[in-house]
Amino acid sequence: MKVKVLQNILSANDKIAAENRQMLDSQTVLAIDVMSSPGAGKTSLILRTIERLRDAVRIAVIEGDIASSIDADRIGKEGVVVIQINTGGQCHLDANMLHQGLQNLQLADIDLLFVENVGNLICPAELKLGTQKRMMLLSVPEGDDKPRKYPLMFTEVEVIVVNKIDLLPYTDFDFDSFQRAVTGLNPDVKIFRVSCKTGEGIEEWLSWLKSELGK
Ligand code: MG
Ligand code: ZN
Numbered sequence: 380m381k382v383k384v385l386q387n388i389l390s391a392n393d394k395i396a397a398e399n400r401q402m403l404d405s406q407t408v409l410a411i412d413v414m415s416s417p418g419a420g421k422t423s424l425i426l427r428t429i430e431r432l433r434d435a436v437r438i439a440v441i442e443g444d445i446a447s448s449i450d451a452d453r454i455g456k457e458g459v460v461v462i463q464i465n466t467g468g469q470c471h472l473d474a475n476m477l478h479q480g481l482q483n484l485q486l487a488d489i490d491l492l493f494v495e496n497v498g499n500l501i502c503p504a505e506l507k508l509g510t511q512k513r514m515m516l517l518s519v520p521e522g523d524d525k526p527r528k529y530p531l532m533f534t535e536v537e538v539i540v541v542n543k544i545d546l547l548p549y550t551d552f553d554f555d556s557f558q559r560a561v562t563g564l565n566p567d568v569k570i571f572r573v574s575c576k577t578g579e580g581i582e583e584w585l586s587w588l589k590s591e592l593g594k
Contacts, residue, residue, distance in 0.1 A: 392506055395474035399481060399509025406486035409592055410494060410510035412472075414532065417498030419518040420542040422450040423575035424584075425493050429457050431585055435594060437490045441480040443472040443497045450495065460484065471502040474509055490592060500525070504532040512591070514538035519546045523557035526564060534564045538571070540584060545574040 403410050413421050422442075429438055439460040442451040451463040462480050464472065477494060484492070494510055496503045507513075513536045517525055520543060526533040533539070539561060547554075554572075561568060569587065573580035 389505070392474045395478050396507045396509035399474055399477050400511070402481055402486065403492070403509065403511065406489070408486050408489050408492050409512070410492040410508075411512045411514055411538075412494050412496055412503070412508050412510040413514055413516070414496045414500070414503045414536070415498060415516035415518075416500050416521060419498070419516040419521065420575050421495050421498070421516055422453060424516060424540060424542065424573070425454060425495060426457065427575050427578070427581055428493075428585065428588065429454070429459055431581070432491070432588070433457070433459065435589075436592060437488060439484055439489045439492050441477065441484075441492065441494045443476065443495055445470065445497060460489070466497060470497055470499045471506055472496050472508060473506050477508045477510075491588070500529040500532045504529070504535045512537055514540065516540045516542050518543040519550055519552045522550075523552045523554070523560070526557065526560035530564055533561055533568075536565070536568060538569045538587075540571045540573055542573055542575055544572045544579060545577050 415421050425440060432438065440454050441462045441464060443464045443466060444450060445466055445468055448463045451461045454461045462483055464476050464480055494508060515532055515536045517539060519541065558570065561570065571580060571584045573584055
């Protein structure tokens with residue numbers, strides 16, 4: 380019985396996700412669901428991207444947080460459109476929340492929409508929002524064993540950004556073993572290595588993004 384209830388919730392979510400996808404596609408907005416555990420650097424990567432692409436690409440951000448508007452305030456300072464969604468305790472965004480966010484945006488004026496999910500490696504993986512792309516960040520201090528502990532997240536995404544690579548010399552993060560674990564789960568996934576702090580690897584991330592945007 381419990382299983383049945385969960386399936387109903389998921390299929391209701393998927394229905395709204397499909398509507399979201401149609402709204403985004405019809406206005407040629409590329410939307411990316413950005414997931415990670417708290418503190419991996421989602422907001423920092425979004426800020427780096429805005430800094431570099433703002434002249435060529437019209438960017439908007441939807442910020443999902445349990446509480447506060449700290450991240451939205453950081454992004455709003457850059458002069459891009461940002462919508463804060465406070466989930467009121469819920470540890471993930473769902474398709475209905477994104478739907479409300481989309482209704483408050485001028486989609487015709489947006490090329491790229493980042494949807495920064497609540498920091499959490501579990502339920503965001505289960506709940507599709509309707510974005511064309513799903514990505515996750517993993518930061519080096521979290522360790523290279525996360526694909527084995529949270530396999531669904533690593534299976535569900537098209538893109539993985541490993542952030543804070545400037546810290547590699549101070550940890551025993553084994554990149555080869557990480558990559559083996561990830562490609563075992565998800566052979567087609569794209570993996571980028573970046574440091575939002577030093578800027579290393581950001582070029583590769585940006586050129587992937589630009590090619591997805593057809594720029
Ligand atoms: Mg953030
Ligand atoms: Zn949750």
